[in-house]
Amino acid sequence: MTGVAEAADGVAGVDVSNWTGDIDWQSVASGGGKFAFVQATEGTDYRNPRFDAQYGGAATAGLVRGAYHFAQPHESDGIAQAEYFVQNGGDWVSDGQTVPGVLDIENNPYKDQNGKNDCYDLSVEDMVKWIKDFTAEYRRRTGRHAIIYTTTSWWQSCTGDSVKFKSNPLWLARWGGEPGELPKSWTRHTFWQSSDKGTLAGGQNSFNGSESQLKELANPPAExxxxxxxxxxxxxxxxxxxxxxxxxxxxxxxxxxxxxxxxxxxxxxxxxxxxxxxxxxxxxxxxxxxxxxxxxxxxxxxxxxxxxxxxxxxxxxx
Known part of the structure; x- marks a missing residue:
């Protein structure tokens, strides 16, 4: 589909993966897209084969870009997966165009294959520790707080609605006309995925702020x-x-x-x-x-x- 995107709330952007295929990034930019999230890794044994082309293409088109890691918390610990993510595209660079990397943690989509429940058979305590290990390692390696992508319902069920991640920007997944209830760790969302398809390639997203604030997230001050x-x-x-x-x-x-x-x-x-x-x-x-x-x-x-x-x-x- 073609046309100019109108973000449901704030600045429009997209998220893509290998499944999205080849992308005309100039069309995304001319259609109103200002940022893109690109899947880099999953677990510790998968790297998106189209990552370099997608990630580089977004930057060439002038978009702010960020990489994301799809968590498999039952396979290995959070430190190991953060390390794999950073080494395979998730590292943050101070180029004014790259936002912090994303930890994508949500319902287990492979229940039929791995036999685990939506929380990957981890207890609330173990899941919170896994996320803390991942985000702490990412912070140690990059100096940035990883963005967390999740749904309110998953966060409530699998972390006990943990309030321990207030420093990590929230990328909320909720398809529909409004973000709705947020997990207790956050009083506002930073990004919102409102649909899995729309006028732009991939998932449809918005940044909760201005374009200049989006660029500030990519290029924060020294601390x-x-x-x-x-x-x-x-x-x-x-x-x-x-x-x-x-x-x-x-x-x-x-x-x-x-x-x-x-x-x-x-x-x-x-x-x-x-x-x-x-x-x-x-x-x-x-x-x-x-x-x-x-x-x-x-x-x-x-x-x-x-x-x-x-x-x-x-x-x-x-």
Whole structure:
């Protein structure tokens, strides 16, 4: 079918797999499609033979694209399947055109072959652990929170309506005119699959936001986490961690002791009197740097150190 797509809610897009066949991506783009999800893998032994052509074709046509993994949680653990997904097309790249990878977890379609129920014969506890293992491994490898594709009914039945995945964007599958009830982990959906066919190739989807917000999902800002502890009245540690998807450069750490004490030791940093100044030239994704500061405090009274890292202010009170 041809024509201009009108998304049921937000920005229009599609999802495709090997079963969709060869796709005229320029027609998808001219028909109003702005994004595409392409199946990359299933379990740990299947890779979509058309993935490279479909995934690359979507990008060439100017679409934002993302890969998805069809889970087989009864076959192997979540870590193994996340690893297989990342190694076979699901890795996130910082090109401004790629959204995080998707964990597609839904009713078991192979019940006649594998003899498992809709929840793959996993208990609620085991299913939640499987999903946590997959999403945590994906986060560790890419710096991004995987998108979760599911239905509300499956999530309720097979995870006990778990609320442990609020950080993962929701791609809700519900064919019809409105998204309806959401699983308890989410207060809003990010993507919605409203039909398995329509004016564009493959399944019909929408992004719950603007086109600029869709591009922001593909290209998020850097993220640095700051933590610290006062180990004693004279010893303080500060840790700067790159918890986002991009490497960061030239991170400045400034600090000042208070309570009548002065800094006497700060390896890797400059210090004078009560003040310290540290610099991190480069902090790769997933890495962290810890600084240790030693002070000479007064014997009594409240003491501590105040730190500033970018927009973060942190007080360590002994």
């Amino acid at each position: 640095v986490t700051v933590s610290g502890v006062a180990k004693s009245r004279k010893t303080y540690t500060l840790t700067v961690s790159n918890t986002g998807p991009h490497p960061v450069e030239n991170v400045k750490v400034s600090g000042r002791a208070y309570g009548g004490q002065r800094v006497v030791k700060a390896p890797g940093c400059k210090y004078s009197g009560t003040a310290v100044l540290c610099s991190i030239a480069e902090l790769p994704r997933g890495k962290k740097v810890t600084f240790t500061f030693t002070t000479k405090p007064k014997p009594k009274g409240g003491v501590g150190m105040n730190f500033t890292v970018g927009s973060v202010k942190l007080t360590l009170k002994a």
